[in-house]
Amino acid sequence: MNTEDEITAKDIQKALEKRTSLLPQEKLRLFVKYYFARRDMYLGILGKNPPPLYVLEIPVLKEKADHFKMAFKDVLPDVAFYYAVKSNNHPDVSRALVKSGFGLDVSSSLELEMALGLDAGDIVFSGPGKTKEELALAAGNSGRTVVLLDSFGELTRLESVAAMNNTTVRTGVRLTNNPAGLWRKFGILLSDLPDFWHAVQKCPHIRLTGLQFHSSWNMTPVPQIEFIEKLGKVLEGMCEEFKRAVTFIDIGGGYWPEHGEWLQPAGTPEGMLRKALGKEAGSAGDHYWVPALPIEHFAENLGRAVKRHILSVTECRICLEPGRWICNGAMHILLSVIDKKAPDLVITDAGTNSIGWERFETDYFPVLNLTRPFMKEIPCDILGSLCTPHDVWGYSYWGEDIQNGDILMIPSQGAYTYSLRQNFIKPLPMVVVI
Numbered sequence: 208m209n210t211e212d213e214i215t216a217k218d219i220q221k222a223l224e225k226r227t228s229l230l231p232q233e234k235l236r237l238f239v240k241y242y243f244a245r246r247d248m249y250l251g252i253l254g255k256n257p258p259p260l261y262v263l264e265i266p267v268l269k270e271k272a273d274h275f276k277m278a279f280k281d282v283l284p285d286v287a288f289y290y291a292v293k294s295n296n297h298p299d300v301s302r303a304l305v306k307s308g309f310g311l312d313v314s315s316s317l318e319l320e321m322a323l324g325l326d327a328g329d330i331v332f333s334g335p336g337k338t339k340e341e342l343a344l345a346a347g348n349s350g351r352t353v354v355l356l357d358s359f360g361e362l363t364r365l366e367s368v369a370a371m372n373n374t375t376v377r378t379g380v381r382l383t384n385n386p387a388g389l390w391r392k393f394g395i396l397l398s399d400l401p402d403f404w405h406a407v408q409k410c411p412h413i414r415l416t417g418l419q420f421h422s423s424w425n426m427t428p429v430p431q432i433e434f435i436e437k438l439g440k441v442l443e444g445m446c447e448e449f450k451r452a453v454t455f456i457d458i459g460g461g462y463w464p465e466h467g468e469w470l471q472p473a474g475t476p477e478g479m480l481r482k483a484l485g486k487e488a489g490s491a492g493d494h495y496w497v498p499a500l501p502i503e504h505f506a507e508n509l510g511r512a513v514k515r516h517i518l519s520v521t522e523c524r525i526c527l528e529p530g531r532w533i534c535n536g537a538m539h540i541l542l543s544v545i546d547k548k549a550p551d552l553v554i555t556d557a558g559t560n561s562i563g564w565e566r567f568e569t570d571y572f573p574v575l576n577l578t579r580p581f582m583k584e585i586p587c588d589i590l591g592s593l594c595t596p597h598d599v600w601g602y603s604y605w606g607e608d609i610q611n612g613d614i615l616m617i618p619s620q621g622a623y624t625y626s627l628r629q630n631f632i633k634p635l636p637m638v639v640v641i
């Protein structure tokens with residue numbers, strides 16, 4: 208550790224005094240009210256399908272897709288949309304988005320096979336470490352698939368696979384937008400772009416047609432804009448032949464939904480520090496909030512940056528790869544109470560293997576008692592039935608009371624839950640599509 212990394216008591220005090228904003232009560236109540244108002248519809252599903260269930264609402268996906276498209280179509284002359292399949296890999300999600308005019312962004316042969324099976328006409332295949340078999344599948348479907356190359360090595364591997372298939376493959380190359388830390392595993396350095404272009408010239412079966420970058424978890428468009436500025440400068444220095452070849456620039460996904468990030472005390476930086484110091488993270492009844500900006504703000508500001516730094520240098524299509532923003536609100540989880548063990552402790556039928564990670568220890572989402580709806584939040588440990596204490600749905604519920612057999616709903620669990628589900632101890636819930 209160098210001396211600059213030394214932590215003083217003052218640093219700790221300062222960090223502990225930081226306060227993440229509290230989630231405004233009005234925002235939370237509006238959210239709960241919205242889902243309670245639709246209670247009969249959700250309970251109606253249970254007539255035919257016993258809990259636990261995932262409920263997938265196709266009309267929500269359609270509405271989100273139209274909203275997202277509209278925001279960006281208003282500000283960019285030539286724009287295309289690709290749904291990031293990894294965010295929710297249920298085939299009906301991708302099917303609905305293809306119907307809404309989206310292409311699909313896939314990251315494995317599993318996802319690519321699904322996209323091909325859904326007759327998606329426009330697919331981008333991104334991700335590090337593609338195997339030869341995955342490259343061969345893409346090369347065999349090059350009419351519908353653009354391979355977003357992740358490295359010089361992958362370029363060489365795809366060239367030999369494409370030569371064997373006697374085909375030419377359309378490609379782009381992913382650019383590293385954060386060369387420090389773990390994000391350096393993605394793509395090539397911006398400064399290596401001229402060398403990559405030279406390497407492509409030696410690959411007769413590869414046609415480089417675009418560039419891609421992606422930054423995650425954007426509450427504002429600032430991280431994307433910063434990279435667009437850097438990219439613009441590098442593009443200016445590239446040869447005319449390269450600029451003519453580039454027909455698209457894919458600026459990735461990472462748009463955080465407008466409701467922001469809702470956190471338990473243990474999910475805030477000050478709560479994590481308190482826990483590391485052996486204290487309680489905070490009061491379980493407090494919910495915290497990291498705001499995110501509306502998609503129109505992303506669109507306006509990204510549109511402006513793209514026009515200024517990219518379209519002024521080269522004419523091309525701008526591609527976007529949203530995942531979370533599109534699918535998060537479209538899937539919910541329905542559970543039932545199996546065992547009320549104390550007035551403030553219940554066990555549910557499903558465990559958090561259905562979402563694949565210990566999400567609700569750090570993220571807050573209201574647990575709604577659909578059987579006894581009431582606009583009041585009551586402290587109670589709502590825990591799953593896995594043999595681990597980390598199987599947490601929440602530390603409270605919204606309702607009048609809670610009893611065995613009650614139906615609980617955790618709304619808006621569409622992104623990075625269903626596709627992370629695990630085969631662990633309990634069977635996985637069925638999906639009901641409405």
Ligand SMILES: Cc1ncc(COP(=O)(O)O)c(C=O)c1O
Binds near residue numbers: 529531532
């Ligand atoms: C290359 C790429 N594009 C798009 C996405 C989708 O991101 P999000 O779901 O945050 O919009 C991801 C997510 O990891 C990604 O890696």
